[in-house]
Every structure is written in structure tokens, then in C-alpha cells.
Amino acid sequence: MSPSISRRRALAAAAAAGLGLPAAASHAAPQPSRRGGQFDQVRVATYNASLNRAKAGELLRDLQTGKDAQIRAVAEVIQINNPDILLLNEFDADEDGAGADLFRSKYLEVGQNGRTPVFYPYSFTAPVNTGVPSGLDLNGDGIADGPDDAWGYGEFPGQYGMVILSRHPILTEQVRTFQKLRWADMPSNLLPTEYYGEHAADLRLSSKSHWDVPVQVGSSTVHVLAAHPTPPSFDGPEKRNQRRNNDEIRLWADYLSPGRRSQWIVDDAGTYGGLAARENFVILGDYNSDPVDGDSWPGAIDQLLTHPRVRDTKPHSAGAVEAAEQGGANADHGTDPQYDTADFGDTPGPGNLRVDYVLPAKSLQIVSSAVYWPESGQPGSELTGTHPFPTSDHRLVRVDLQVRA
Template sequence: MHNGCMTPRVTRRRALAAAAAAGLGLPAAAEAAPQPSRPRGRFVNLRVATFNASLNRAAEGQLLEDLAADPDSGTGEDAQIRAVAEIIQINNPDILLLNEFDHDEDGTGVDLFRKNYLEVSQNGKSPVRYRYSFTAPVNTGVPSGHDLNRDGTVGGPDDAWGFGEFPGQYGMVILSRYPILTEQVRTFQKLRWADMPSNLLPTEYYGPQIASELRLSSKSHWDVPVRVGSGTVHVLASHPTPPSFDGPEKRNQRRNHDEIRLWADYLSPGQRSRWIVDDAGTRGGLAPSEQFVILGDLNSDPHDGDSWPGAIDQLLTHPWIQDPEPRSEGAVEASEVQGGANLQHTGDPRFDTADFTDDPAPGNLRVDYVLPSRPLQVVFSAVYWPHTDAPGSELTGAHPFPASDHRLVRVDLQVKD
């Protein structure tokens, strides 16, 4: 586990029961590579996924080197990236958020990932193609000019607006088969924490000057509209800071809570979202009539771990959000085999999405979410965490992980056309 990824429920029992009756048990359903979604009558079938793929590197530019094609084979040969690509090919989402993908200014990394890995068969899996993508700058590694960790010096990853060794480390990418309405994208990279009413900002720890300048988002928050059929689905993407690696002031726990709260406020009309101003200066939140899906490694479990009390419940209990409760049998097996901190957890291990160390705690947690708006029809959901005797388990594995310590989470939706 690293500082970039420490690293809640409305049930869909009927959908899961129907899937089981049809022979779509987990992870068997995850092994099938469905065809791209097509309109059916008045609906479009849409598979949406989030994956903290750990495509971050220790030095700036290193990911670009790993994404480059091998001169002999003409394709990408990095073992970890190939495993990530194979997981994506197996699950075949129509819209995918990748957390922890190092950002570069001209988007070269996204193009290399598509061309050299996703569009190349990995171990016989069908290539996947995403015509549309979106990425933008993030706060990780961007110098703040302040001593944010109060160690007496200015500089280094702890003193950046978001923890990072260089600007763009632990960035984000959205890949889509459907058109991204780029001109309508809203980003909230520079939104100040102090502007949030009744925030949890530890002003006494930072002091009034620093507290007045701090950015809320540790990476960024994006509202990315995607045209699906004749309608629009807003992809609300983020990656809040882990609620750990801090002191008694609990600055990271507090920030994680308020980063999650940003989306809860954004979805609430009127005064509650009036304080929100995007990077272009536009004020307010999302109109109540809009469809959306919240995606990301939100670094908050509803029952276990170090989250500020009620952090993720701000979304899981929001009246306009539904929780499909994606699950896997692999997570149950991992919890039982690994024991340790998992034995003290009160949450159901079926919902875990990340395989974290037990020394120190927290053990395995649910931190990665796909949360659709209530008008959207949920058909099926899953966490890609195969049981050890199932195909694909070699891609998740145990530490050191072949791909990532997080698991891909996906939800199948029907969107009105």
C-alpha cells in the first residue's frame, strides 16, 4: 500500500438472484467478455466501472516509458500494465474511470495505454477500444509553497496541494465508448476547502493563512458529461485522500470526509450547492433532472478502517443515489485466509474492493464505488475478485499484486434513450 491509495447499501437482490439463475455467478459473470452495448428499444445497456489500477510510478515520465511499445514486438510488454489491461478486457466496460494513472500534459500516456495494451489481445482476451477519453491536471505533487505537514521545511510530497512526488502522480483518466461532451466538463481542482460551509478543516493546525488557501480536492473532482443514446450521463469522478498518514489533528480524515461531501452537496439543489465554484468560475451543482454515476476510489469504508464517522454514508444514504452493492466471493475467501485485522471487521467482506495489509491495519476494505442516480436501472453489479480456483485469479493474486491492490468494480445499467 502507498500514500496514493489507502488506502455502505440499497440492495439489488432481485438482479443478483436473476443473474445467479441464469448461471452468472461471481466470478463467472466477470469472466464473460460481453459485446459492446447497443440500444434496445427505449433503453441503452451501459456498463460502467471504476478501477484503481496502480498505474503510478515513483518518478515523472517513468509510466510513459513503461507504456511504450517494445521495439521487437511492437506492443507493450510491462507485466503489471498487461495484467491491468487484461482485467479491463475481461470486464469490458463502456465507461471506465482509472484512478492512479500518472498525468502528463499532452495525454501521451492515455494514447499509449490504449494503443499498446488495451487494443492488443492479452492472453487471448478480446481487445477493447475506447474512442473517447478525458484527463486533466490534478493537485498531487503540485507545490503549495507552504509547510503543510508542519515539519519546519517547505517542499516535498507532503507539502504539495495533494500528496505526490511530482505534479500529476496518482492522476485520473476516463475512457469511454460514448462521446464525451468535453466543452461541458466541469473540474474542481482549485476549489478551496475553506469555502465549504461547516467544513472540517483543522484551521488551528494549519493557521489562518494556509487554511484560507488549501484546496479541497487532493487530486481533483470532475463532472464529465457523456452522451449515451439521446441522453446524457454525468460521470462524477474523484479520488479523495486516504483517511490516514496524519496526526492527532486528523487532517486527512477530515479532508477525506469533506472531499466525499463535495459530491453530496453537488447533488443537492439550492443553497446547499451554492458554495461550489468550478475552475471556470461557474457556481452551483448538478441540476436535479440530470442522470449521473459517481465513480472512484473514495478511500472510505462504511464500517471499518480509519474514515471520519459517516464519511461515505453521505453518499450511500443520499436520496438521489442508489448503491448496487457489488460483491465477490474472492473477497470473502481473502478475508478468511488472511485473517488479521479482517477478523475484527464488522462489515460484510463480500463487499470489499481492496486487499490491504494487516500490519499495520486496516485489512481489506470497501473503498471503490460505482453509485448511479436512482432513475437509472441497475441490471447487475460485481467486484472482479475471482476465487483462487477460478479463471482470472492469477490477475488479482496476493501481495505483491500482479495488477493492483484494488479490484475493478462494475455496474450494468439501462439508460433511457
Template sequence: MHNGGMTPRVTRRRALAAAAAAGFGLPAVAEAAPKPSRPRGRFQNLRVATYNVSLHRAEQGALLEDLATGEDPQIRAVAEVIQLNNPDVILLNEFDHDEDGAGIDLFRTKYLEVAQNGKSPVFYPYAFTAPVNTGVPSGHDLDQDGATDGPGDAWGFGEFPGQYGMVILSRHPILAQQARTFQNLRWADMPSNLLPTEFYGSEIAGELRLSSKSHWDVPVRVGSSTVHILASHPTPPSFDGPEKRNQRRNSDEIRLWADYLSPGERSRWIVDDAGEKGGLASREQFVVLGDLNADPFDGDSWPGAIDQLLNHPRVQDTAPRSEGAAEAAEQQGGANADHRGDPRCDTADFSDDPGPGNLRVDYVLPARTFQVVSSAVYWPREGQPGSELTGVDPFPTSDHRLVRVDLQVQS
């Protein structure tokens, strides 16, 4: 699949520990893998999670060095959070991308598949990653600071190509050949967009890419069902001027998924990196995942940005909660005291004074066709087991919290 001159990468590991010990391996092609054994009944549980792990580093290759040691405290704590929550499919945001996928393999073998503080290891035989726009030079002075080689001049803000990348890990086969990526989709091609053409100028505005990282539609085979993982990480709606270019871009990055889930005229403008047009067929099942950097009530996002998905007729919002988030908002005060949203739904611990306070920005939004069993934000109350993994600034893991939803999927 053509993708800016590079191809998405799907990796395959050996089967789970028990299967490996028994001598069973996985086939070389993910699509040819045997279906998992079926539980009794017609449905099986699927836990889907998103987690902004903050595994980004200031220099290219630095994350690989930390991963290779197997001893990095932050990475170990991130792995422990994942082990405790034990998702079947998880999107990792802010995981620096490397072209050959070595970082993913190191993360699995040296951290996830190793017991952290006595927690059970987790095994993900399937992974997907692809290039992102962060740090990719545009050749233009996008931030109008008089230079063309700064992080603000890349197609997506970043010090080097691949910074703040994305990874999908799965226990179920990833249908790699059916995956669609939208790294190169132009912002100007979106009808009725919010692009501030007057700020950039018409020539540059016509070249800008919509995705600050990328948008991926990655199908995962679960029993007899296919679940489309719709993954993204829109730009924060801040760090701009009166033109509100980042607020606007964030809203339109979210809108891309809203249009994608609307077959017909509304999604006809969408073209993936392989040249295929259109959105997701109405019969397909999906889960929207990611740090979408927009709160429905508070913060700096463009008015109604996240409502484009929360109110979409194909999407259901379970509003995952935690008591730890409510406790943190009360203890930290500042901007939190003026928030209109339910603090139990917060997923990120942001600066309170100055700053937007804690917000709900990380989402797991399944199709309405799914039956939801449960949902949660992993944010333990102070003093509870696991609270040492969330903590306060400087965070032992990330300023974001893992969000998970359990679904019933036809087996």
C-alpha cells in the same frame, strides 16, 4: 476552460476495429459524433466501472517509458482485467498524468487494443483527463516537517505534478465543452467544513485546496441521454496525526459530491475552475465513480464519511460483491476478523497486521433514476480463471479491484 493555467484534455481515437476496417472515422469534435446505432426497444445497456490501476511511478515520465514498451507485465495485466470486464465507460485512478495525454494514447494502442493472453481487445475512442493537485507545490510546510518542498507539502500528496492522476475512457462521446473541474476549489469555502485551521494556521488554511487530486463532472452522451460521470479520488484517511487532517479532508472531499447533488442553497458555495457556481440540476442523470477511500463500517475514515453519499436521496447503492473478496478476508485474517461489514463487498486488499485489512473503498453509485441490471467486484476466487490477475501482495495488477455496474439507459 481555465484550470490552474492548464486545460482538460479530451482525445479521440479512430472508431472500433470493424468500423475502422470499413473506412469509417470519427469526427474531430466529440460533441458532433453521430449517435450509436439504437438497439431494439427504448433502452440500452451501459456498463460503468471504476478501477484504481496503481499505474503510478516514483519519477515523472517513468510511466510513459513503461507504456511505450507495450510489454510491461503490470500494465498488460491491468489491460487484461479491463478486457475481461469490457466496460463502456471506466474511470482509472492512479494513472500518472502527462500534459499532452501521450500516456492515454500509449495505454490504448499498445495494451487495451492488443489481445492480452487471448482476450478480446477493447477500443475507447474518447478519453478525458485534466491536471490534478498531487505533487503541485504549495510553497508551504503543510506537513510541518521543517521543509516546504516535500511530497507532503504539495496541494495533494505527490512526488511530482500529476502523480496518481485520473483518466476517463469511453465508447460514447464525451461532451468536453460541458465538463466541469474543481481542482482549485478552496477547502475553507465549504460551509461547516472539517478543516483543522488550528493545525495549519489561518493564513495557510485559507489557501488549501479541497481536492487532493481533483473532482470532475464529465458528461457522456449515451443514445439520447446524457450521463454525468462524477469522478474523484479523495485522500486516504490516514498518514496524519492527532489533528486527523487527512480523515477530515477525505470526508469533506466526499461531501463535495453530496452537496453537488443537492441543488439550491446546499450547493451554492461550489465554484468550478471556470467560475461557474452551483451543483447538478435535479433532472440530470449521473454516476459517482472512484476510489473514495472510505468504508461504511470499517477502517479509519471519519465517522459517516461515505454515508454522505450512500444515504443521499439521489443515490442508489447496489453494493457490488465478489466471492473472492470473502475468501481473501477469511484466509488473511488479522484485522479482517474484527470487521463489521460484509467481506463480499470489499474492493481493496490492504495489509491486515498491521493495517486496516480489506475494505470497501471503490464505488460505482448511480442515480436512483437508473434501472440497475447487475453489479460486481472483479475478484475471482483462488484457482478460478482470472485469479492470477488479482493475486496477493506483491499484486500483479493493483491492490484494488475493478468495480462495475450495468445500467439501462434510454437510447
């Protein structure tokens, strides 16, 4: 693991107070009241920012310049929404966490297009499975090399990685990661053993990793459960990616079920079991699964949406409704388009889907939720746009919570 604490500790107090947009910026996301009586109001967000590159080191190079157009636009979206805790998916990882530091110092802490800078004194990142060679011929082409033979699909180690940024202290010593958890160890799993043959027992479950990152908010601890399951696409008849996506989602469903259902789970430090029933949590990430549409294994994301400990606040946007009018695959969708979070190809392609989630515990009080997807012509729509997207094909999703101070 390579947790990183920003050198800008002097800015932490100002950050915690909630730096936002100038009052004149009418399209800013409503800024949460950070303290109200016995509660802190906390904005938690997830954003698949598509900050991945084709080769190792390319993202670091772009971050170092401070001038990359896509990264600046991503930073502006974050500055507008001003979350207190943020998970970034598809942020290429590096060994020492330098990328997260550069993103903060060169982009987030610099006002983009007149926005007010944002400051995150705490961050966390850790190794992921994408691009890490398995040494096994997993795709059966006779060669134990390449992105299909990595523990998680990727051209190089760390591609499509994850980063958590926070204004609140991250309890680093209590973090649990599940990078090396074996798929075969999950009871009643969907592992296609005939496809993988003798290698089936060795496969890792998580295509990137699953992290339980406790964050101290006032007198409370909120467990950030972060993941990015593999897309349930690019499959053969064995449906290996659909199956893996389903079981990656199921990992958190089991983790939130203390007792026998979670006793099989073991983290990278060798500790068994799930999350205690008394603990607060919020599930974050791009789970690549829509409740109705797309290629998901039937009921995959419902394992979380209908879990007895989970609350679905159903974040939505007007921009998603407008984007669904593109037609193509969208015309046959069953999910209400206002809940979509990603703008995928329509002809061919799965159309726009709800795949990015902020799912808090029912023990937490909810203030509001939203998907940042302005309608065309509205302020901020230039940051989402249409293909080729200025930022990402995914949209930032946020939920405002009240946590005991």
C-alpha cells in the same frame, strides 16, 4: 484540460457493439446487451489500477514498451470486464494526455493473453493537485517543499492522476472540474485550522481533483462524477487526512443537492452551483472510505450511500469473501466481506475494505453489478492474486445500467 480523442475512429462502431471475450472463455464478465428497444445498456466501471510510478516519466516509459507485465495484466482485466465507460484512478498524468493514448494503442487495443482487444475512441484527463507545489510549509517542518507541501500529496505533479475512457462521446465543452476549489469555502467544513495556521484559508479541498464529465449515451446525458479522495490515514492527532477525506466525499453530496446546499461550490471556470435535479449521473472512484471499517471519519461514505439521489447496488464477489479469511484486522470487521473492493495489509494494516464505488442515480435503471475478484484457482484469479499483486491491491467494480436510447 487535455481531453484526447483517439485516432481510431473507424473502430468506434465495433467498440460500441460490445467487443468481448471469445465464447470459449467461461470466466468472462457477462457482456451487456448494448441495445434493447428504447434503452441502451451501458457498463460503467471504476478501477484503481495502481499505474503510478516513483518518478515523473516512468509510467510513460513503461507504456511505450507495450510489454510491461503489470500494465498488460491491468489491460487484461479491463478486456475481460469490457466496460463502456471506465474511470482509472492512480494513472500518472502527463501534460498532453500521451499516457492515455499509449495505454489504449499499446495495451487495450492489443489482445492480452488471448483476450479480445477493447477500443475507446474518447478519453478525458485534466490536471490534478497531487505533487503540485503549493509554495507553503503545510507540514510545519520549516521547508516549503516536498510531497507533504504539495496541494495534494505526491512526489511530482500528476502522480496518482485520473483518466476516463469511453465508447460514448464525451461532451468536453460541458466538463466541470474542481481542482482549485478551496477547502475553507465549504460551509461547516472539518478543516483543522489550528494545524495549518495562516495557510488554512489557501488550502485546496480536492487532493487530486473532482470532475463532472458529461457523456452522451443515446439521447441521454450521464454525468460521470469522478474523484479520488485522500486516504484517511498517515495522520497526526489533528486527523487532517480523515477530515479532508470526509469533506472531499461531502463535495459530491452537496453537489447533488440543488439550492442552498450547493450554492457555495464553484468550478475552475468560475461557475457556481451543483448538478440540476433532472440530470442523470454515476459517481465513480476510489473514495478511500469503508462504511464501517478502516480509519474513515465516522459516516464519511454514508454521505453518498444514503443520499436521496443515489442508489447503492452493493457490488460483491466471492473472491472478497475468501480473501477476508486471511485474518488479522479482517477478523474484527463489521462490513460484510463480500462487498470489499481492496486487499490491504492485515497485520499491521486496516485489512480488506470497501473503498471503490460505482453509485448511479436512482433515475437510472440497474441491470446488474459486480466486483471483479475471482476466488483462488478460478480463471482470472491470477490477475488479482495476493501481495505482491500482479495488477493492483484494488479490484475493478462495475455496474450495468439502462439508459434511454
